[in-house]
Amino acid sequence: MTVDALSDTQTRITIDDREILLLGTAHVSSESLEEVRSVIAKEEPDHVCVEIDEGRLKNLDERKRWTGTDIKKVLKNGQGFMMMANLALASFQRRMGSDTGVQPGAEMKAAVDASRDANIPFSCSDRPIQSTLRRAWRKSGLWSKLKLLSSLIASVVSNESATAEEIEALKKSDAMQGMMQEMAEYLPAVKTVLIDERDKYLASNIYLAQGRKTVAVVGAAHVPGIVKLIQAMHEGKENTDIGEISQIPPRSPWVKVLPWIIPALILGLFGIGLAKTGLSQLLQMSLVWVLANGLLASLGALLALAHPLTILISFLGAPITSLNPTVGVGMISGLLEYTFRSPRVQDMENLNEDVLSLGGWYKNRVTRIFLVFFLSSLGSSIGTFVALPWLTALLGS
Numbered sequence: 001m002t003v004d005a006l007s008d009t010q011t012r013i014t015i016d017d018r019e020i021l022l023l024g025t026a027h028v029s030s031e032s033l034e035e036v037r038s039v040i041a042k043e044e045p046d047h048v049c050v051e052i053d054e055g056r057l058k059n060l061d062e063r064k065r066w067t068g069t070d071i072k073k074v075l076k077n078g079q080g081f082m083m084m085a086n087l088a089l090a091s092f093q094r095r096m097g098s099d100t101g102v103q104p105g106a107e108m109k110a111a112v113d114a115s116r117d118a119n120i121p122f123s124c125s126d127r128p129i130q131s132t133l134r135r136a137w138r139k140s141g142l143w144s145k146l147k148l149l150s151s152l153i154a155s156v157v158s159n160e161s162a163t164a165e166e167i168e169a170l171k172k173s174d175a176m177q178g179m180m181q182e183m184a185e186y187l188p189a190v191k192t193v194l195i196d197e198r199d200k201y202l203a204s205n206i207y208l209a210q211g212r213k214t215v216a217v218v219g220a221a222h223v224p225g226i227v228k229l230i231q232a233m234h235e236g237k238e239n240t241d242i243g244e245i246s247q248i249p250p251r252s253p254w255v256k257v258l259p260w261i262i263p264a265l266i267l268g269l270f271g272i273g274l275a276k277t278g279l280s281q282l283l284q285m286s287l288v289w290v291l292a293n294g295l296l297a298s299l300g301a302l303l304a305l306a307h308p309l310t311i312l313i314s315f316l317g318a319p320i321t322s323l324n325p326t327v328g329v330g331m332i333s334g335l336l337e338y339t340f341r342s343p344r345v346q347d348m349e350n351l352n353e354d355v356l357s358l359g360g361w362y363k364n365r366v367t368r369i370f371l372v373f374f375l376s377s378l379g380s381s382i383g384t385f386v387a388l389p390w391l392t393a394l395l396g397s
Helices: 030-043 054-062 071-076 080-098 106-117 129-138 142-157 164-169 173-186 188-207 220-234 253-277 279-303 308-321 329-340 345-349 358-363 365-396
Strands: 002-005 010-015 018-025 047-050 122-124 213-219
Touching: 010 220, 018 030, 018 188, 018 220, 030 106, 030 213, 047 106, 047 188, 054 106, 054 129, 071 080, 071 329, 071 365, 080 129, 080 329, 080 365, 106 122, 106 213, 129 188, 142 188, 188 213, 188 220, 213 220, 253 279, 253 365, 279 308, 279 329, 279 365, 308 329, 308 365, 329 365, 345 365, 358 365
Parallel strands: 018 213, 047 122, 047 213
Antiparallel strands: 002 010, 010 018
């Protein structure tokens, strides 16, 4: 097996009588878009592997990524945070591409279109985005989850964009390696899932692709890892099985138990207060609980500019839902906001553009529903941890 770096973007791997050309792109680069088309036309491969999953390709083909989303179903199934993450990532990627005129996924779509036009078999070689996000979430500890959430929030409120020169620099392996190192230090679990596991997923699909000549269009960040893994697979040091990294890890036992421990602890404090000093202490503790949870949950809804009735019911519902591990106030407030301000057709049609700015998140009824969901949930969670020491202090007084 030989590996030849033809340029900053092209790496040719030769395995016996087979060739694999890795084409590393910057995802929102106009130069990458043109290079993808020219390389496929010049190489005339037997097979093209594309760093995209079938779901994302379908969205690009139909040009309506969000229009089929059932908002109520997302909230009822407890997928609100995953939807928020998807929207935040879309916001960041689209903002990076807005100044260059190339939208995320355009070079992957160009590779597919070029393959179709030339009747070349192609395969969607990436792991489904939902599986990747859920694995990243499940494999992160509490502190990593908080940092991940803060990063997503920052990507929404930031006005940062990139110049064409900065985008092109991302295709150079040294720049990408530096970024990956920073990510590994800040969010090691997320880096493992987003980069390392997908390196394995992509490398396996590329290595097993049919044909004597394969062109693989992938993000530049994946090229070094794919090269190493293909070499290890060829030498028998690495298997091609991607079953384990395709599955969603089970929740930690602590994650399953914790939502029940906190309500049990609160109710236990109420019981001690009632036994210790009677009904007056219980009423005082109940007032603390209602104010801490209700006020902060309703404040979150208010910050999201929720409907007045959503704000009111968030205040009333948070103290109750915080004691019920199966229902969160965010689910209730999000569904109420959906009821009072149902998304319009134009909201779904404009979603791709509205996620580019914080003002757009507030203007669009879809994204505002998820802002209400997130901020009211955050407020209620903070209220719970504010109330605990307060209740304990009342028992000691």
